[in-house]
Structures are given as structure tokens and as C-alpha cells.
Amino acid sequence: NAGVTQTPKFRVLKTGQSMTLLCAQDMNHEYMYWYRQDPGMGLRLIHYSVGEGTTAKGEVPDGYNVSRLKKQNFLLGLESAAPSQTSVYFCASSQTLFPAGYEQYFGPGTRLTVT
Amino acid sequence: QQQVKQSPQSLIVQKGGISIINCAYENTAFDYFPWYQQFPGKGPALLIAIRPDVSEKKEGRFTISFNKSAKQFSLHIMDSQPGDSATYFCAASALKYGGAQKLVFGQGTRLTINP
Numbered sequence: 683n684a685g686v687t688q689t690p691k692f693r694v695l696k697t698g699q700s701m702t703l704l705c706a707q708d709m710n711h712e713y714m715y716w717y718r719q720d721p722g723m724g725l726r727l728i729h730y731s732v733g734e735g736t737t738a739k740g741e742v743p744d745g746y747n748v749s750r751l752k753k754q755n756f757l758l759g760l761e762s763a764a765p766s767q768t769s770v771y772f773c774a775s776s777q778t779l780f781p782a783g784y785e786q787y788f789g790p791g792t793r794l795t796v797t
Numbered sequence: 798q799q800q801v802k803q804s805p806q807s808l809i810v811q812k813g814g815i816s817i818i819n820c821a822y823e824n825t826a827f828d829y830f831p832w833y834q835q836f837p838g839k840g841p842a843l844l845i846a847i848r849p850d851v852s853e854k855k856e857g858r859f860t861i862s863f864n865k866s867a868k869q870f871s872l873h874i875m876d877s878q879p880g881d882s883a884t885y886f887c888a889a890s891a892l893k894y895g896g897a898q899k900l901v902f903g904q905g906t907r908l909t910i911n912p
Contacts, residue, residue: 686840713897722806724886724902725841732897740899772840776898784829786898788840 684708686789688773694795695763703758703792705773713776714756715740715786716748718769725772731756763796770794800824801889803903811911816874818906820887823868827889831900832861832872835884844885845872877910884908 689704705714712733717725727740731750745767747759756775760767770793774786803820810816822830831846847854847861847870854861860873874881887903 715898715900722904724801724803724904725900726902727899730897730899738897741901774840784831784846784892784898785843786900788842790838790840 686773686775686787688771688789688792690792691790692793694797695760696797697764699763700759700761701763701794702760703771703773703794705756705758705775705789706754707756707773707775707787708754709775709777709787710753711775711777711787712753714750715774715776716746716756716758717772717774718742718767719772719791720769728758728771763794765796768794768796800901801887801903803887803906805906806904807907807909809909809911810877812877812879814877814910816877816881816908816910817871818885818887818908819869819871820889820903821867821869822889822901824889824891824901825868826891827901829890829892829898830861830863830870831888832859833886833888833902835886835905837883841886874908877908879910879912882908882910 686707715730716728719725726742729748734753737748749757773789776786832844833841834844835841858875863870888900
């Protein structure tokens with residue numbers, strides 16, 4: 683089992699460029715999440731999904747879009763990157779059933795720099 | 798608005814000592830309180846978690862103490878080892894609002910254990 687994988691590991695964008703981050707999980711989890719991690723801020727939830735074809739906004743959704751066309755994949759898009767989106771992005775997944783649903787499994791992260 | 802406040806930001810402990818990290822929350826709807834451990838370059842991983850129906854949970858050298866009336870919880874690491882050097886995040890979520898675990902994280906504590 684690879685668990686949760688993220689592509690790419692690093693990326694540098696110029697202001698206004700667009701990109702898509704890919705998250706894949708092989709644990710057949712229903713729920714998937716995108717977080718951003720900034721120094722002194724902890725992790726903040728951007729968007730999440732409760733199943734294939736569904737998405738919902740988290741704490742800091744502005745400037746991001748997501749899609750969950752397949753159960754195992756969760757894509758995070760930046761349509762017009764801004765320097766404020768420089769961050770480390772983490773994807774996570776979890777089960778639906780108690781008590782297994784209480785643990786989120788995180789990917790290794792994508793470090794994004796917007797210049 | 799930071800719903801979960803974590804302190805200290807950084808902590809240095811001698812090998813064999815006790816490491817203590819504290820968190821306070823505001824939302825009384827929170828009913829699940831996990832601690833995540835993160836090593837440099839890696840994603841966070843669940844360390845230990847507690848529900849509000851108990852005041853303490855212990856797993857090996859790691860203990861969570863929970864004070865519902867004060868809306869505070871803390872992580873204690875006994876016999877701290879150099880391998881415990883990492884960043885620790887407390888978090889909280891309100892599971893009764895549905896299966897999606899919308900975690901709210903604290904700001905993180907960088908723990909260094911000196912040999």
C-alpha cells in the first residue's frame with residue numbers, strides 16, 4: 683500500500699499562472715481533504731470531499747477549486763496563483779466508519795512557491 | 798479567529814525529561830481531540846486522540862489530559878527521547894456534524910529533545 687501520494691513534490695509558479703495538484707489514495711477511503719500549512723498557522727482546511735463527485739468548502743477555500751471525479755483521486759486547482767498561496771499543501775484521507783473514521787492519513791506534501 | 802490555541806511554539810527538553818504541550822479550544826461542539834506528530838519533510842501522522850467522555854488517555858510514553866470545563870487538553874511525553882524531536886499539532890473536530898472530520902489545528906509546537 684502506498685497510502686496517500688501527492689504530485690508534484692515541489693513547484694514554482696509565477697503570479698497568475700495556474701496549476702493542479704494531484705492526490706491519490708489506495709485505501710478505498712470515502713473522505714479526502716486538502717490542507718495548507720503555513721508557519722505559525724498550523725494546518726488549515728481548504729476543501730474536502732465526502733465521496734466521489736462531491737466537494738465542500740473548508741476554512742480557507744478562496745482562490746482554490748477541487749474535483750473528485752474518481753474515489754481514489756482528489757485534485758486541487760489554482761486558477762490564478764498569488765504569492766499568498768505560497769505554502770506547503772497536504773492531502774489527507776479517512777474512513778467513514780467509527781472508530782476507523784477518526785484517523786486522517788496524510789500525504790508527504792507539495793511545496794509550492796509563487797513568485 | 799484561531800479556534801484552537803497551542804503553546805508553547807517551541808520547546809527544548811533534556812533526554813529523559815517530560816515534555817508538555819498545551820491546547821485550548823473555544824467551540825463547545827468539538828468532541829474529538831487528536832494529536833498529530835510531524836517530522837521534517839513528512840506529512841502529519843496521528844499520535845494519540847481522546848474523546849471528551851474521559852479525562853486522560855495513555856499510550857506508551859504519551860498521555861493526553863483533558864479538562865472539559867476549562868476547555869483545555871495537553872500532551873505529556875514521558876521519558877522524552879531524541880527520536881521524539883518533531884513538530885506536534887493538537888486538533889479538534891465536531892464529529893456529530895457528520896462523518897467528514899473537519900479538523901481545526903493548533904499552531905504547532907516544535908519539540909527538540911537534547912541528548
